[in-house]
Amino acid sequence: MGNRSKTRSPSGATRWLKCGGSVRLIEQMKWESKGSIFTEEGSCAHKVAETLLKLPKSEHQHYLAAIVNSTGWTTFGKPEWESITIDKEMLEFVQIYVNIVFETKQDEGTMFIEDSLPLFYEPQADGTADAVIINSTPTGGHLHILDLKFGKGVKVYIGPQLEIYAINAIEKYEWAVEFELVTMHIIQPRLNHIVSKTINMQELAEIRDKIQKGADAAISPDAPFNPGVEQCRFCPGQTEGTCLALAEHNLASVGLDFDSLYEDKVSAEMPSLELLHDEEIRIILDNAPLIESWLSNLKKAVYDKLADNQNFPGYKLVEGKSNRRWIDEDEAYMLLSKHFDNEQILEEKLISPAKTDKLLKHESIDLIHEVQQQITKPKGKPTLVNESDPRESVHVNRSEEYANDFDNLN
Numbered sequence: 001m002g003n004r005s006k007t008r009s010p011s012g013a014t015r016w017l018k019c020g021g022s023v024r025l026i027e028q029m030k031w032e033s034k035g036s037i038f039t040e041e042g043s044c045a046h047k048v049a050e051t052l053l054k055l056p057k058s059e060h061q062h063y064l065a066a067i068v069n070s071t072g073w074t075t076f077g078k079p080e081w082e083s084i085t086i087d088k089e090m091l092e093f094v095q096i097y098v099n100i101v102f103e104t105k106q107d108e109g110t111m112f113i114e115d116s117l118p119l120f121y122e123p124q125a126d127g128t129a130d131a132v133i134i135n136s137t138p139t140g141g142h143l144h145i146l147d148l149k150f151g152k153g154v155k156v157y158i159g160p161q162l163e164i165y166a167i168n169a170i171e172k173y174e175w176a177v178e179f180e181l182v183t184m185h186i187i188q189p190r191l192n193h194i195v196s197k198t199i200n201m202q203e204l205a206e207i208r209d210k211i212q213k214g215a216d217a218a219i220s221p222d223a224p225f226n227p228g229v230e231q232c233r234f235c236p237g238q239t240e241g242t243c244l245a246l247a248e249h250n251l252a253s254v255g256l257d258f259d260s261l262y263e264d265k266v267s268a269e270m271p272s273l274e275l276l277h278d279e280e281i282r283i284i285l286d287n288a289p290l291i292e293s294w295l296s297n298l299k300k301a302v303y304d305k306l307a308d309n310q311n312f313p314g315y316k317l318v319e320g321k322s323n324r325r326w327i328d329e330d331e332a333y334m335l336l337s338k339h340f341d342n343e344q345i346l347e348e349k350l351i352s353p354a355k356t357d358k359l360l361k362h363e364s365i366d367l368i369h370e371v372q373q374q375i376t377k378p379k380g381k382p383t384l385v386n387e388s389d390p391r392e393s394v395h396v397n398r399s400e401e402y403a404n405d406f407d408n409l410n
């Protein structure tokens, strides 16, 4: 069996195909993934899914009942999952993925779960596909690659990661099956996001060619850096704040460079709105997600240094703002109630429609319908998004807006 590819993993393929320099940078950083509560939660959900897919369906209910409300540690013995609760919600989401995998497999089909696949561009390393299914059609084999995405931050679409798994799986099993089609599926149940894409062998061969070229280029000693929203989003060079190319790119997109910063010419050279053209403003806004997340990761990197008692020139940690609260609510109530009426000191609030959804889960359709009649959804505040956003654009009534602003001032 191979090893995990440290710098050209399938999950990072969007990054290293778009920014070959990232492979060199990550090597130089000697970066090791630290994991997070979200990655641990995702790994635990994958383990639940794997277990279900390997069990006969008749045992599912029994298994689910046995693990609900346990921790990942008590169920799988993994100490790092001690703080992950396998609650009903996680099981419901995992079940959506499990059902799709079972529905995809024909009775005579073959299914491989957590299938280890040698990487075609780095055969000494491998990647693991969540589920690989081989079905037969009258004209050839139909391969399915199914990927569970448990995150709920960003919708994930079919791209190089699944294409790499598809190519690897074809090459692993082509000795036994003459394949005709490949379908790649992403199941992201917490965002109700399920996408599939089918391609034929010719299309897959063209993709293989492109990825092979990109993989070779990424390990060339002078592979260029290419900052951009997609490739930088999860790159350690961005999350750890170490990438000079990204820093220069972000500064350049607001008309700055390190020289002007060193010479403290910032205020004199900062572009003002009067001087920027629409096209330049658009470029800055297009880069805003990248700049915002880069800045927050830079701040975190410096915070971590100072919190670990290391020095960082020019910065220190101070106590942040906090709100006053009662030391002991019961005692505070006893005191206040001697001087004021309950109406003056107690607040009662109806729960929100979102919280009501949970209460209604097992109620009758009639009651759910009746409650829904009581709910309205006011228009959301106009929000600036990129043109590619699928939501319809809205017309803003500026005079109403000014009136609201004025009311808020009073």
Ligand code: SF4
Residues within 6 Å of the ligand: 015, 019, 021, 022, 023, 025, 225, 226, 227, 228, 231, 232, 235, 236, 237, 238, 243, 244, 245, 246
């Ligand atoms: S942060 Fe962006 S530009 Fe820098 S190495 Fe990573 S992907 Fe490339």
